[in-house]
Amino acid sequence: MNVSATPAGRPADPLLVLEPERRARLTALADHLIPEAHGMPSAGEVVGDERLRFVLGARPDLIDPLRAALRDELGDDPAARLAALEREPNPNGALQLVIVAGYYTDKDVRERLGYPGQLAQQVNAWRYPEYLAEGLIDKVLARGPVWRDPTTGRTAEEPRQPEGLAADATDPLASTSTDASPQQ
Numbered sequence: 001m002n003v004s005a006t007p008a009g010r011p012a013d014p015l016l017v018l019e020p021e022r023r024a025r026l027t028a029l030a031d032h033l034i035p036e037a038h039g040m041p042s043a044g045e046v047v048g049d050e051r052l053r054f055v056l057g058a059r060p061d062l063i064d065p066l067r068a069a070l071r072d073e074l075g076d077d078p079a080a081r082l083a084a085l086e087r088e089p090n091p092n093g094a095l096q097l098v099i100v101a102g103y104y105t106d107k108d109v110r111e112r113l114g115y116p117g118q119l120a121q122q123v124n125a126w127r128y129p130e131y132l133a134e135g136l137i138d139k140v141l142a143r144g145p146v147w148r149d150p151t152t153g154r155t156a157e158e159p160r161q162p163e164g165l166a167a168d169a170t171d172p173l174a175s176t177s178t179d180a181s182p183q184q
Contacts, residue, residue, distance in 0.1 A: 014056030015049060017063050022070040025081070026052075029070075030099045032078035040112055043103045051102035059101075065094035089153035 018026070031044035056063055069091035074081045085092035103109055110117060131137055145156035 014053055014060065014063060017067060018052070018070070021072070022067065025070045025076065026066075026095075026099075028076070029078045029081065029095065030103070032082070033096065033099055034103055040109065043099050046106045046109060047099055047102035051106055052098070054105060055098050055101045059097075062094045062098055065091045066098055069095035089148070090151050093150035 015023075026047070027044040030047050031042045034043035036042040036045070056066075068088070069081075069085055074084050082092075085095065147156045148154070149156075
Protein backbone atom coordinates (compact mmCIF):
# COMPACT_ATOMS: atom_id res chain seq x y z
CA MET A 1 0.00 0.00 0.00
CA ASN A 2 1.38 3.39 -0.96
CA VAL A 3 1.01 5.87 1.91
CA SER A 4 2.45 9.38 2.09
CA ALA A 5 4.95 9.72 4.90
CA THR A 6 6.24 12.50 7.09
CA PRO A 7 9.95 13.37 7.07
CA ALA A 8 10.50 10.98 10.01
CA GLY A 9 9.19 8.10 7.87
CA ARG A 10 5.86 7.95 9.70
CA PRO A 11 2.60 7.82 7.77
CA ALA A 12 0.96 11.24 7.57
CA ASP A 13 -2.21 9.55 8.83
CA PRO A 14 -1.61 6.22 10.60
CA LEU A 15 -5.15 5.09 9.76
CA LEU A 16 -4.32 4.96 6.05
CA VAL A 17 -2.39 1.72 6.65
CA LEU A 18 -5.48 -0.07 8.03
CA GLU A 19 -7.88 -1.18 5.33
CA PRO A 20 -11.62 -1.33 6.22
CA GLU A 21 -11.48 -5.12 6.69
CA ARG A 22 -8.65 -4.81 9.21
CA ARG A 23 -10.45 -1.97 10.99
CA ALA A 24 -13.57 -4.16 11.31
CA ARG A 25 -11.45 -7.01 12.73
CA LEU A 26 -9.83 -4.60 15.18
CA THR A 27 -13.24 -3.43 16.40
CA ALA A 28 -14.44 -7.02 16.86
CA LEU A 29 -11.27 -7.95 18.74
CA ALA A 30 -11.53 -4.84 20.91
CA ASP A 31 -15.12 -5.77 21.83
CA HIS A 32 -13.98 -9.32 22.60
CA LEU A 33 -11.06 -8.23 24.81
CA ILE A 34 -12.86 -5.41 26.64
CA PRO A 35 -16.63 -5.97 26.45
CA GLU A 36 -19.23 -3.52 27.72
CA ALA A 37 -19.75 -4.18 31.44
CA HIS A 38 -20.54 -2.47 34.76
CA GLY A 39 -21.42 0.84 33.15
CA MET A 40 -18.24 0.94 31.08
CA PRO A 41 -18.31 1.02 27.26
CA SER A 42 -16.70 -1.71 25.21
CA ALA A 43 -13.31 -1.06 23.64
CA GLY A 44 -14.92 -1.42 20.21
CA GLU A 45 -17.10 1.61 20.99
CA VAL A 46 -14.17 3.67 22.30
CA VAL A 47 -11.20 2.79 20.10
CA GLY A 48 -12.23 4.68 16.99
CA ASP A 49 -10.36 6.95 14.58
CA GLU A 50 -9.29 9.53 17.17
CA ARG A 51 -7.91 6.97 19.63
CA LEU A 52 -6.15 4.97 16.89
CA ARG A 53 -4.53 8.11 15.50
CA PHE A 54 -3.35 9.00 18.99
CA VAL A 55 -1.87 5.56 19.76
CA LEU A 56 -0.35 4.87 16.34
CA GLY A 57 0.89 8.44 16.05
CA ALA A 58 2.69 8.07 19.37
CA ARG A 59 3.87 4.53 18.63
CA PRO A 60 4.31 4.09 14.86
CA ASP A 61 6.41 1.00 15.58
CA LEU A 62 3.11 -0.79 16.36
CA ILE A 63 1.71 -0.34 12.85
CA ASP A 64 3.43 -3.31 11.17
CA PRO A 65 2.83 -5.84 13.99
CA LEU A 66 -0.77 -4.60 14.28
CA ARG A 67 -1.29 -5.16 10.55
CA ALA A 68 0.19 -8.66 10.98
CA ALA A 69 -2.23 -9.37 13.84
CA LEU A 70 -5.16 -8.29 11.64
CA ARG A 71 -4.16 -10.22 8.49
CA ASP A 72 -6.77 -12.20 6.50
CA GLU A 73 -5.32 -15.70 7.06
CA LEU A 74 -6.34 -15.74 10.72
CA GLY A 75 -10.06 -15.51 9.95
CA ASP A 76 -12.76 -13.34 11.45
CA ASP A 77 -13.54 -15.19 14.70
CA PRO A 78 -11.99 -13.09 17.50
CA ALA A 79 -11.40 -16.02 19.89
CA ALA A 80 -9.75 -18.14 17.18
CA ARG A 81 -7.60 -15.21 16.04
CA LEU A 82 -6.42 -14.52 19.60
CA ALA A 83 -5.64 -18.21 20.11
CA ALA A 84 -3.56 -18.24 16.90
CA LEU A 85 -1.78 -15.06 17.94
CA GLU A 86 -0.68 -16.66 21.23
CA ARG A 87 2.18 -18.17 19.18
CA GLU A 88 3.12 -14.75 17.76
CA PRO A 89 4.08 -12.50 20.66
CA ASN A 90 5.00 -9.41 18.64
CA PRO A 91 1.71 -9.05 16.69
CA ASN A 92 -0.31 -10.19 19.72
CA GLY A 93 1.40 -7.70 22.01
CA ALA A 94 0.94 -4.87 19.51
CA LEU A 95 -2.76 -5.69 19.09
CA GLN A 96 -3.38 -5.73 22.82
CA LEU A 97 -1.35 -2.58 23.44
CA VAL A 98 -3.18 -0.61 20.73
CA ILE A 99 -6.57 -1.66 22.13
CA VAL A 100 -5.72 -1.08 25.79
CA ALA A 101 -3.85 2.18 25.17
CA GLY A 102 -6.65 3.50 22.99
CA TYR A 103 -9.26 2.54 25.59
CA TYR A 104 -7.57 3.84 28.73
CA THR A 105 -6.40 7.11 27.19
CA ASP A 106 -9.99 8.01 26.32
CA LYS A 107 -11.25 10.92 28.43
CA ASP A 108 -14.70 9.41 29.05
CA VAL A 109 -13.23 6.07 30.18
CA ARG A 110 -10.82 7.81 32.55
CA GLU A 111 -13.64 9.95 33.98
CA ARG A 112 -15.86 6.90 34.55
CA LEU A 113 -12.99 5.18 36.34
CA GLY A 114 -12.23 8.27 38.39
CA TYR A 115 -8.68 8.31 37.05
CA PRO A 116 -7.42 11.79 36.19
CA GLY A 117 -4.32 10.51 34.42
CA GLN A 118 -0.74 10.78 35.54
CA LEU A 119 -0.21 13.61 37.99
CA ALA A 120 3.05 15.38 38.67
CA GLN A 121 4.38 14.65 42.13
CA GLN A 122 7.27 16.37 43.80
CA VAL A 123 10.17 14.01 44.46
CA ASN A 124 12.73 14.84 47.09
CA ALA A 125 15.86 13.00 46.01
CA TRP A 126 17.52 13.41 49.40
CA ARG A 127 14.79 11.47 51.23
CA TYR A 128 14.91 7.73 51.68
CA PRO A 129 11.72 6.45 49.98
CA GLU A 130 9.04 5.15 52.35
CA TYR A 131 8.42 2.07 50.21
CA LEU A 132 12.05 1.06 50.76
CA ALA A 133 12.03 1.81 54.48
CA GLU A 134 8.81 -0.17 54.93
CA GLY A 135 10.14 -3.13 52.97
CA LEU A 136 7.27 -3.01 50.47
CA ILE A 137 9.41 -4.20 47.55
CA ASP A 138 11.60 -6.71 49.42
CA LYS A 139 9.57 -9.69 48.18
CA VAL A 140 9.65 -8.39 44.60
CA LEU A 141 13.42 -7.96 44.68
CA ALA A 142 13.86 -11.41 46.26
CA ARG A 143 11.58 -13.00 43.63
CA GLY A 144 13.61 -11.65 40.74
CA PRO A 145 12.49 -10.80 37.19
CA VAL A 146 9.24 -12.29 35.89
CA TRP A 147 8.64 -10.30 32.72
CA ARG A 148 8.23 -11.61 29.17
CA ASP A 149 10.09 -10.07 26.24
CA PRO A 150 7.27 -9.00 23.86
CA THR A 151 9.43 -9.43 20.77
CA THR A 152 10.56 -13.00 21.48
CA GLY A 153 8.02 -14.32 23.96
CA ARG A 154 10.84 -15.58 26.18
CA THR A 155 10.61 -15.06 29.91
CA ALA A 156 13.21 -13.16 31.86
CA GLU A 157 16.34 -14.85 33.03
CA GLU A 158 18.44 -14.02 36.06
CA PRO A 159 21.35 -11.80 35.07
CA ARG A 160 24.60 -13.65 35.49
CA GLN A 161 27.18 -12.13 37.81
CA PRO A 162 30.73 -12.12 36.47
CA GLU A 163 32.86 -14.45 38.56
CA GLY A 164 34.68 -12.77 41.40
CA LEU A 165 32.18 -9.91 41.84
CA ALA A 166 30.01 -9.71 44.92
CA ALA A 167 26.28 -9.28 44.22
CA ASP A 168 26.22 -5.90 45.92
CA ALA A 169 29.07 -4.60 43.77
CA THR A 170 26.82 -4.49 40.70
CA ASP A 171 23.37 -4.09 42.27
CA PRO A 172 22.65 -0.55 43.50
CA LEU A 173 19.52 -1.83 45.29
CA ALA A 174 21.49 -4.36 47.32
CA SER A 175 22.79 -1.64 49.64
CA THR A 176 21.34 -1.89 53.12
CA SER A 177 22.30 1.61 54.17
CA THR A 178 19.41 3.71 55.45
CA ASP A 179 21.40 6.91 55.70
CA ALA A 180 19.15 9.54 54.13
CA SER A 181 21.71 12.33 54.28
CA PRO A 182 23.12 13.57 50.97
CA GLN A 183 26.67 12.62 50.09
CA GLN A 184 29.17 15.46 49.86
